[in-house]
Amino acid sequence: MSPEEQSEDIARVYRFLSQCMQYPDAEWMDEDFFNVFYSLLGTLGAVNDAVEIKKKIDQAEDPVEDLQVEYTRLFINGVPHVVAPPYGSVYMDKSLQGTFAGNTLAFYRDKGFAMEENADLPDHLIHELEFLSLLTLENDLPGEEEFLTKLFRPWYEKFHPRVTEGAHHPFYRVVVQLIDFFTKEEDKDGFQPNKA
Amino acid sequence: MAFNLTRRKFLQTASLAAASVPLSKVVSANTGVTKAPLDPKGTAGDKTVVGGICEMCFWRCQLVGKVRDGRLMKLEGNPKSIDNGIKICARGNAGVKLLYDVDRLKYPMKNVGKRGAPKWKRISWKEALDECGSKLKSTVDNYGAQGICVFPHGASAKYPMHYFERAVGTHNVSEASFFQCRGIRDTAYVATIGKAPGEKVDMPNTKVLFFIGDHLGENVHVSHIKQYIQGLQNGAKLIVADPRFSASAAKADIWVQIKPGTDTAYMLAIMNYLVKNNKYNKAFVEDHTEGFEEFAEAIKGWSLEKAAKECDIPAAQIKEVAEMLAANAPHVAIHPGRHVSWHGNDFQRERALACLTGILGAYYVKGGWVPPKGPKVKGVSWAKEDHGHKYNLNFNHEEDEKIYSNPPPGTPTELIRDCAISGKPYPIKSCVVWGQNPMQTIPNQQKMKDLFNAMDFVMCVDVMPTDVTAWADILLPEASYLERYDYIKKGTQWDLSKEHQQYIAARMPLVPAMFERKDQVYITNEIAKRMGHAEKIPVRTIEEMVDKSLASANLSIEKLKAEDGIHIQPGKDPYGIPEDFSVILYNDDLEDSGHPPAPTYKPVPGNPKGFARLLYGRAPVHTFNRSQNNVWLNNAMPDNPVWVNDEVAAKLGIIDGDTVGFVNSEGVKSRTTTTVKVTPGIRKDCVYMYHGYGSANPLLTTGVGTGVDDQSLITKLAVDPETGCHGMRNNFVKLIKDGKVLDIPA
Amino acid sequence: MQYGMIIDLERCVGCHACTIACRAEWEVPVPYQRNWVKRLGPTMTKDGMAATYYPGLCNHCDKPPCVDECPADLAEMTFKDAKTGKTKTMEVAATWKDPFDGTVQVDKERCLGCGACADACPYGARYVNPALADDNSDGKADKCTYCKPRIEEGLQPACVQTCITGARIFGDLTDPNSAVSKYVKNGAKGLEVKDGHIGPNSRYFGNKKDISLLFADYTPELADMGSVKRRAMMASMVKPAMRKAKDIGLLGLAGAMLVKGLSEDEKN
Incomplete structure (x- = not known):
């Protein structure tokens, strides 16, 4: 596989992960979507996770509403409190729109990108993944690496365990693990550093 | 879970169908920008945006914003302001943290769980508004307009409140700022001088400041504090009556360590002394008061000694105060107070303040009570309609008169709650909460829960997930005061002795609203359309409302912007008594309604054995509970230590910094604990804490569970007989330390 | 020239406007602070019941003990007198006392983030700000600069500008006609350390009982x-x-x- 093809593949994955983190809506969260999701898990050998999620989805009366409630609780406003707001600044500055969000936006601009009018805040997980996808498409691998190291991993490492521990639905537990997997650095043998 | 593939391996082998998922592109090409430096830049070089009107509290200072890269970095006083000037308080400065508070409501949400234990689901505005519209309409169709009750607070709640009162037609509206705060003051002064007094005392130019419980410094409103300190700097004497050595008491010449609830007795003795010794202002009394003889007769029993005993203070000190007032009259500032709903005898205390001002002749004179002459700007809202008295809960149809004779606007809270819970005399089935947090502003939380549980539908509109929002079926996110057009603030220069000027400023957004937050005009209008009131809608947008209102003063948003957010015009001399001005010392109308015609002291319930009276007040960095989740403010004063008298503490074996909880005389325990502040600066029979702490709603990640919620311990309700307002300081507590309940020694 | 600040406790109401304005101006992260307000009392003093405040900040001392402790390599720096344009070149570590305006400043690029200066300050006016961490350190020493960048723009320090009662007054202590010098003549004094003389330039003015309460509670000792x-x-x-x-x-x-x-x- 050529480096260009590889880049296209990883760009698609970033986009797909970004899609997974959108507010659930039956418009896109349909059978096709879940099939792609399961097949991705299958490729990675996480069949058990795919089975667990599929079971949960298939058994639910309204699987999309379940995920909407879960999404709201995890990422917007929840009880006992919002589990893991998907904004970098929340973890780095303890506030929305902190210095960290400013730095993130500056990085986008440095690379020639800007936020669209109706976009969320620049340090929203969705936009960071979209940005990574765009960088990858442009084959800016040093840029991708720099963004991951300086602006993505520092907060994602705090965000990820909050979702893992706080999730009631396996879908988001697995999505954040997928994102973790695809954004972690690895050594030359392809091993990722193990926290434990 | 573990993936049995490395990323590299995955990329080398896998080819995905993921690309077939449609994705919207939200990032596009634009110009480059340099990296932020290590040292923070400071705001000196940032863009200044004009038009802010603060609403961290309700004094509404005029602001400018410092904006960098679309982020609001800092708020400052508008240099053009003749009110707060370039100065704003801690809360004002912390407004940026409210704006960007991660816990703020962002999208409309529907509760798919239970009231009080919600499961939130983000929904679209259309779905949310359809739901609100149809549920409220169904209540009106089935039970009439009176089937809706409304709990509004703040500038954004005015427009919807007028909609429900005027267009829909319910009387069942209870504003916390009246029924749990300053309503009694306003109606008592109306019954005495014909108008609400505000806090319009000419402090910079007075000779004596007379405070009953006012704790300026802990209670902070910028231009008011400027006036207060200017007065002291100019040499004014300060008299403070307070059971506690408050921030004001610490600056006082005379601290009157009065027994709680006895303030009226104290003032009756002062007035009686002035009358008996011919030290009142005879010329003013002659020309501008009514019923002096009857008034003098009614209060004649109040000797210094009698009051000294009742108030637990030295008679000589009462005399000293009376003499000081007489010697400096009429240039004395008798402060009408702000939060005055204390003991259920408050109308009488406020009457006493108004009458004391009268016999000292301290109305419309330098240093007295002087209403500044501000500019006229017409409000624009829903057209008034007469809906009769039939469903007015504060109306006795048999007697054909009001139940509470002197209520503030709206309906007394208790009448609404009793009706809603019992269904009598008619059902109330929908509740609209707009900017108010009745869970923490209205005493007796259980009763509030009972009300919500009796509803078919509850909707809340707020910027933050306050405690009450957990009881909503639909929760709507509102644009904050920094993100919307709204309130028009007007007034005069802060010091009446300076050049007479007037100002008009309108709230204009400093930054656009984030997420899906909307303003009150949008939300109200959309609900009105769905309830069948489309043709009554007075303005289409909030900008139109502000522009129409400004037009009445020959201004517009455009013009105000060109004038840096504030229009300034020549003012008028406020001194000089209007010809028709009269102070009704002895009020026959009150007598007709079955209330005392002269100010009268009504004793309050005493402490049950082993209990201390629970007093509360303002923290300078907080506006009640509203600001508790603000990271900066929370850090400045993270909890509300309870003040315990040092001798009492010694007997109880507690020391400064101990952790304690509380149980009140009705057996209600505090949910949380706080630390002890041991001090000689409080009477032995009371404890004191800042109000607003100890939030229960876990959506407030910073504010939840910090300090103790005084309101949760205020379960006994006094109701002021003239006004129907609540009295909240007749509650008594014991301390709990290490699980042991400690009796307060007598 | 020596910049200094007066805190007039007769005017101060303890409202915290100063501390929050400073946070906003300099993006100071919670729980760190460049200035603070502590509430003192109510307590009994020999002059009667008293309660007042301790609004504290860097004292930009005459002999700042923090400056001597900086272990960073010395580097040559040229300072300029804003008034006369006169310059002076000195070798300084990553923190120094400005020879012209008397303020104590930090070079964040060269700071090692070791925190020795913070430990040396008897007032607790310095902290290591982790938000400023870079490749060489876990943070940088941070403190009140008397808002030097604002002064250079002709503005007042952020805390002074927002102080609602005018209790904070900023100016040149060496100018006998300045408002701050007049306060000093009337008795405003700094919280000098117990066991030495370092010459604090943030100074306090107030009535007898308030000042005695403040000095009794907050006179510091030199650090070990x-x-x-x-x-x-x-x-x-x-x-x-x-x-x-x-x-x-x-x-x-x-x-x-x-x-x-x-x-x-x-x-x-």
């Missing part, structure tokens, strides 16, 4: 310089090793070196 010096020495010792450790991504090793540095120092 032994431990401060040890810390500074360690920082300069491990400095090159730290960089190297970070370069090869072996963070654990840096910790081990720190421990080693400490034990060797203790042996001496």
Whole structure:
């Protein structure tokens, strides 16, 4: 596989992960979507996770509403409190729109990108993944690496365990693990550093 | 879970169908920008945006914003302001943290769980508004307009409140700022001088400041504090009556360590002394008061000694105060107070303040009570309609008169709650909460829960997930005061002795609203359309409302912007008594309604054995509970230590910094604990804490569970007989330390 | 010239406007602070019941003990007098006292983030700000600058500008006609350390009982310089090793070196 093809593949994955983190809506969260999701898990050998999620989805009366409630609780406003707001600044500055969000936006601009009018805040997980996808498409691998190291991993490492521990639905537990997997650095043998 | 593939391996082998998922592109090409430096830049070089009107509290200072890269970095006083000037308080400065508070409501949400234990689901505005519209309409169709009750607070709640009162037609509206705060003051002064007094005392130019419980410094409103300190700097004497050595008491010449609830007795003795010794202002009394003889007769029993005993203070000190007032009259500032709903005898205390001002002749004179002459700007809202008295809960149809004779606007809270819970005399089935947090502003939380549980539908509109929002079926996110057009603030220069000027400023957004937050005009209008009131809608947008209102003063948003957010015009001399001005010392109308015609002291319930009276007040960095989740403010004063008298503490074996909880005389325990502040600066029979702490709603990640919620311990309700307002300081507590309940020694 | 600040406790109401304005202006993260307000009392003093406030900030001392402790390599810096344009070149570490305006400043680029200066300050006016961490440190020493960048723009310090009662007054203490000098003539004084003379330039004015309460509660002692010096020495010792450790991504090793540095120092 050529480096260009590889880049296209990883760009698609970033986009797909970004899609997974959108507010659930039956418009896109349909059978096709879940099939792609399961097949991705299958490729990675996480069949058990795919089975667990599929079971949960298939058994639910309204699987999309379940995920909407879960999404709201995890990422917007929840009880006992919002589990893991998907904004970098929340973890780095303890506030929305902190210095960290400013730095993130500056990085986008440095690379020639800007936020669209109706976009969320620049340090929203969705936009960071979209940005990574765009960088990858442009084959800016040093840029991708720099963004991951300086602006993505520092907060994602705090965000990820909050979702893992706080999730009631396996879908988001697995999505954040997928994102973790695809954004972690690895050594030359392809091993990722193990926290434990 | 573990993936049995490395990323590299995955990329080398896998080819995905993921690309077939449609994705919207939200990032596009634009110009480059340099990296932020290590040292923070400071705001000196940032863009200044004009038009802010603060609403961290309700004094509404005029602001400018410092904006960098679309982020609001800092708020400052508008240099053009003749009110707060370039100065704003801690809360004002912390407004940026409210704006960007991660816990703020962002999208409309529907509760798919239970009231009080919600499961939130983000929904679209259309779905949310359809739901609100149809549920409220169904209540009106089935039970009439009176089937809706409304709990509004703040500038954004005015427009919807007028909609429900005027267009829909319910009387069942209870504003916390009246029924749990300053309503009694306003109606008592109306019954005495014909108008609400505000806090319009000419402090910079007075000779004596007379405070009953006012704790300026802990209670902070910028231009008011400027006036207060200017007065002291100019040499004014300060008299403070307070059971506690408050921030004001610490600056006082005379601290009157009065027994709680006895303030009226104290003032009756002062007035009686002035009358008996011919030290009142005879010329003013002659020309501008009514019923002096009857008034003098009614209060004649109040000797210094009698009051000294009742108030637990030295008679000589009462005399000293009376003499000081007489010697400096009429240039004395008798402060009408702000939060005055204390003991259920408050109308009488406020009457006493108004009458004391009268016999000292301290109305419309330098240093007295002087209403500044501000500019006229017409409000624009829903057209008034007469809906009769039939469903007015504060109306006795048999007697054909009001139940509470002197209520503030709206309906007394208790009448609404009793009706809603019992269904009598008619059902109330929908509740609209707009900017108010009745869970923490209205005493007796259980009763509030009972009300919500009796509803078919509850909707809340707020910027933050306050405690009450957990009881909503639909929760709507509102644009904050920094993100919307709204309130028009007007007034005069802060010091009446300076050049007479007037100002008009309108709230204009400093930054656009984030997420899906909307303003009150949008939300109200959309609900009105769905309830069948489309043709009554007075303005289409909030900008139109502000522009129409400004037009009445020959201004517009455009013009105000060109004038840096504030229009300034020549003012008028406020001194000089209007010809028709009269102070009704002895009020026959009150007598007709079955209330005392002269100010009268009504004793309050005493402490049950082993209990201390629970007093509360303002923290300078907080506006009640509203600001508790603000990271900066929370850090400045993270909890509300309870003040315990040092001798009492010694007997109880507690020391400064101990952790304690509380149980009140009705057996209600505090949910949380706080630390002890041991001090000689409080009477032995009371404890004191800042109000607003100890939030229960876990959506407030910073504010939840910090300090103790005084309101949760205020379960006994006094109701002021003239006004129907609540009295909240007749509650008594014991301390709990290490699980042991400690009796307060007598 | 020596910039100084007066806090007039007769005017101060303890409202915290100053501390929050400073946070906004300089993006100071919670829980750190460049200035603070502590509430004192109510308590009994020999002059009667008293309650007042301790609005504190860097004192930009005449002999700042923090400056001497900085272990960063000396570098040549040229200072300029804003009024006369006169210049002076000196060798300074990463923190210094400005020879012209008397303020104490930090060069964040060169700061090692060791915290020795923070330990040396008897007022607790310095902290290591982790939000300013870079490749060479876990944070940078941070403190009140008397809002030097604002002064240079002709503005007042942020705390002074927002002080709602005008209780904070800023100016040149060496100018006998300045408002701050007049306050000093009327008795405003700094919280001088108990056991030395460092010449604090943030000074307090108020009535007798309030001032006696403040000075009784908040007169500081000089820090134990032994431990401060040890810390500074360690920082300069491990400095090159730290960089190297970070370069090869072996963070654990840096910790081990720190421990080693400490034990060797203790042996001496």
